[in-house]
Amino acid sequence: MSSTTGQRTALGQALLPRLPDAVRRPGYDRSALRIGMAHLGVGAFHRCHQAEFTDDALEQSFGRWGVVGINVRPPRLGDTLGAQDGLYTRLLRDGDASEARVIGCMLAVVDSQEGPEPALATLAAPEIDVVTMTVTEKGYCHEPATGALDADHPDIVHDVAHPTAPRSVPGLIAHALERRMLSHGQPISFVSCDNIPSNGTILRTVVTALADARSVELARWIDANVTFPETMVDRIVPATTPDDLATVEAAYGYRDTAVVVGEPFRQWVIEDRFAARTPPWGLSGATFVDDVTPFELIKMRVLNGAQTSLCYLGVLAGHEYTCDDMTDPVLTGFVGRMLAEETLPHLPPVPGIDPEAYLAQSFTRLRNTAIRHRNHQIATDGSRKIVQRILNPIRDCLDSGGGAERLTLIVAAWMVYLVSASERFGRRWKVEDPFAAEAERIADRIGRDPVALVDAILAEDTIFDPALATRPAFRSAVIRHLDGLLSPDPIAYLRSMA
Numbered sequence: 001m002s003s004t005t006g007q008r009t010a011l012g013q014a015l016l017p018r019l020p021d022a023v024r025r026p027g028y029d030r031s032a033l034r035i036g037m038a039h040l041g042v043g044a045f046h047r048c049h050q051a052e053f054t055d056d057a058l059e060q061s062f063g064r065w066g067v068v069g070i071n072v073r074p075p076r077l078g079d080t081l082g083a084q085d086g087l088y089t090r091l092l093r094d095g096d097a098s099e100a101r102v103i104g105c106m107l108a109v110v111d112s113q114e115g116p117e118p119a120l121a122t123l124a125a126p127e128i129d130v131v132t133m134t135v136t137e138k139g140y141c142h143e144p145a146t147g148a149l150d151a152d153h154p155d156i157v158h159d160v161a162h163p164t165a166p167r168s169v170p171g172l173i174a175h176a177l178e179r180r181m182l183s184h185g186q187p188i189s190f191v192s193c194d195n196i197p198s199n200g201t202i203l204r205t206v207v208t209a210l211a212d213a214r215s216v217e218l219a220r221w222i223d224a225n226v227t228f229p230e231t232m233v234d235r236i237v238p239a240t241t242p243d244d245l246a247t248v249e250a251a252y253g254y255r256d257t258a259v260v261v262g263e264p265f266r267q268w269v270i271e272d273r274f275a276a277r278t279p280p281w282g283l284s285g286a287t288f289v290d291d292v293t294p295f296e297l298i299k300m301r302v303l304n305g306a307q308t309s310l311c312y313l314g315v316l317a318g319h320e321y322t323c324d325d326m327t328d329p330v331l332t333g334f335v336g337r338m339l340a341e342e343t344l345p346h347l348p349p350v351p352g353i354d355p356e357a358y359l360a361q362s363f364t365r366l367r368n369t370a371i372r373h374r375n376h377q378i379a380t381d382g383s384r385k386i387v388q389r390i391l392n393p394i395r396d397c398l399d400s401g402g403g404a405e406r407l408t409l410i411v412a413a414w415m416v417y418l419v420s421a422s423e424r425f426g427r428r429w430k431v432e433d434p435f436a437a438e439a440e441r442i443a444d445r446i447g448r449d450p451v452a453l454v455d456a457i458l459a460e461d462t463i464f465d466p467a468l469a470t471r472p473a474f475r476s477a478v479i480r481h482l483d484g485l486l487s488p489d490p491i492a493y494l495r496s497m498a
């Protein structure tokens, strides 16, 4: 519950009626709300995206759609959201404009970092009809190049041997589904909201691979009672900083440890394939469609492709945030041409979206100076992002007989980013990525030899489809660009490509 420490008030249910007028509060009777959904992986993105869609929907059509937030990885939720009765402030910022709203749909939080039981019990509960999830690209334990379950992943090896004490997200879901099958048999939908291609299909693939290993009966039950709709989710939401918490306290007079900050733009396209009840997110502007693929492709290749490209080039240019990258004409010129000439021509038609306008709108969004999205944050887990953002567009260019010079340079920029973290390249920064340790070993072993470096990295077949990695034109272009970007002035090299 909310508490008062001296003059400083903490956000909580008791504070809701006393919030300043400038802060919008839930427009429904929160005390009458009951749980109908769970969310796995409560981070800033969920709080600023799906939860806001849910609050909008509840305001228009009240129903049993309260959310239980579950974390199986840090951070713990109990001390922040839990202590605030699930309430938090969502700030939308654009330039000097800012809009504050308290989101109310999260009714309970479950911390399951020490063991799977609390998460399993929640996911298996009969009142949960839908589970949304944001567990990051690496949470699926799949091989990015193929979409198949990574059977060598240590957590998967563990979960195959100990299916009732899972450590991985797919293992957790498979066992929760087994409990549902054995207890009440209620159907359920798992809605992946992560930026991986065909996210629902990948989720179904990794969960059913574990279920198959467990029993035929479980695999059959899942097939008949569980759906995994595909989704495309979009809103730029950088990690919250201590400054953001201080801003809320200074502007509105209360403390909130779970503030999130995002841009005004938001989009959610959802495959209309639910096993049980469907949340009325359409009332909040989400679009239900039969095929999410074209929406997903344009979002990952244009908006996310721009972010990933800018983050590596931006780090090499010495910039901190995406919005700084966007003030650098060398970077924007390069990435703009790359997307217009190499990415857009190979996208399928997207219903209701003009690709050129989408690109222009994406650039406008990335210029928003109130959104402080660190290049190093976007660079995190790059090995789990470049397949869908950069490598698949390259494959499509080459397959259609076109060139992919600029996209290929981004592959080299990503390699420079990885190897620069190694001892032999001066440990210029720390890289957070499942592939970081291996890249460091490669860099320390090989040093500054572009041919050997590229060959060693391209051999990583969980990232690089061998059909692409062995294409001579692709390989030689990566080598050339890596050599150019490893020079003392990588930005001069970039400029020389103009």
Ligand code: CS2
Residues within 6 Å of the ligand: 195, 233, 234, 235, 236, 237, 304, 307, 308, 377, 378, 379, 385
């Ligand atoms: C970003 C995304 O960190 C990243 O990988 O590219 O989080 C991006 O901001 C969102 O996908 C926007 O919807």
